[in-house]
Amino acid sequence: MSNLAENIIPDQEPKIVIRNIGRTFHIKKSPAGPHDFVALQEISLEVQKGEFVALVGPSGCGKSTLLDILAGLAKPNSGAVFIDGKQVTGPALDRGIVLQGYALFPWRTVRQNVEFGLEIKKVAKGERREISTRFIDLVGLKGFEDRFPHELSGGMKQRVAIARALAYDPEVLLMDEPFAAVDAQTRETLQDELLRIWEETRKTIIFVTHSIEEAVFLADRVAVLTANPGTVREIVPIDLPRPRQNSDIRSSPEFGWTRHKIWELLQNQPPADHRAGEQRPVADAISPSAAL
């Protein structure tokens, strides 16, 4: 019982441990003939309880595959995922997922969609109603309980999907480009809403996105992934003050600088050397064109 034991406080034990995940797909039909495609290689990441981590990367870097593995929907070829120290072997109600295409059940009303997970969890009807009412309120859809998905706008559909994922009270929320399909204004509103919901519920969130700006705005840390093979290039802590919603934080120099740093990482340039070579003015770094 030495230093080691003293240092480990239960609260600081990571909620999610991703250890050396590898995933290879065998491609049978391709112009190049059968070959192995390495989607993920040696991915390791630790996420604290209540932390908001974003994964950014170019298409084909295996972000969605990683999320599938976290959800228990796909198995890694090597490595393992641990949640609260227990290895993930399949899907379970301790993780909720929100996907890009909303994936609402079109034959169910808003309320019935939100209650879906609760039905699977065998929660009694009265309690189900109470919980769904609470989460429909939380995502700001009060009064729309009896609408069907086709009667809702894209932003509203995504709110329903979030409420559905939160309703059965998972500790971890896995979000796969949830706001990619909505227009820019709705997207900013939803980002604000998500931060508010996150602060109210204190869930651990892993958020996959291809938007650097979105990742910087939302996350505590951003894991930058590169493709071929998909690996974690760097984990960038975001030291922007919270609460960030309804603030002008997007136009602050820190925001621009962080965004540019991630952009450089994604360009696959060795950032350290690059920065040492030339002193880039901050103004240049935060210009809008740089974000692309």
Place this chain on the structure above:
Amino acid sequence: MFDKIDTIKTHLLRWSGVVVFLLLWEAAPRLGWLDAQFAPPFSTVLGAIHELAADGSLAKHLVISIWRGVTGLLVATLVAIPAGFLLGLRLPVWAAVLDPFLRVLSQVNPFSLMPVFILFFGIGETAKIVVIAWVSLWPILFYTITAVRNVDPLLLKTARSLGITTGELYLKVILPASLPVIFVGLRIGAGLVFFMIVAAEMLGANAGLGWLVHNSAMNYQTPRIYAGATFIVILGYLLNRFLLALERAFFSGEQEQVDLVPARRSSAPSWRPGWRSAAAAASVIFVFLLAGGREVYLSNLANASLGGHLGHQEEAGEANVEYTCPMHPFIVREKPDVCPLCGMRLVRKSDAAHGAGH
């Protein structure tokens, strides 16, 4: 206001074809364009319908034919949907291997292979139901296989992420997600039901619209052929409209997403039939099946006693005395009358059976 007039106009336009057809039907034989022997004018057919309605036999034929149609469709549905799930989801290799064979089977027309059907299923009620079920089975099966395989993968992913059991996945996700497509197959299958009713009721039947057509043809009762055929057409049309209405009520919103049906925008939340109305509809169908089944049973029993089974005659007792023509045993009346074909006095059915020496 204008909407209303427009609606009326649209309906008039839509039905004008039918009206013109009926007018031509009436005019052609009267003007000598068609031989009235083969194509009696529409009014004559209406007269035959009136005659049939007056003695209650029309209602009986209707009930019996609808019972056979609905039962056949129900049997087809109960076989095809589980089979479609099994082939589409559990046995994809079997489905691929069996596909050409099933396509060939689906082309088998029970009408042309009647002797084979009789060999396997006899000439009783089973054969009639099988003939109807056979034709409506295939569209439902093929549509179910396609539907269950094409459920939105995002829905499946979302459901799987909850650790859903296979049974729940089938019942709560795949079945409702594929119902709109399965329903299209069901509607196509239902369209074939009344196509086959004549073929089905040629197999040793003694009642039903198909029997009416067949029997009238055998006896050169041309107006009755058209009367029976008219009702078969009407039944087919009504069944199709009914299923289309159901489809709209249940699935309009979902189909908008895949652009099968033009969007119907409304600001009010849409109403959808819930479990309660579904249960009510199911009980109505169940009661009808029981009542219709009784009618079919009694009709078959009456036929059997006509064939000379003495036991049935005694059971029938005095209450159900029926009168029939010694020359035309298919003419059956509840009161003493003369035969509409030959003018002979009708005799009591049991006497007729004895007289005929069966």
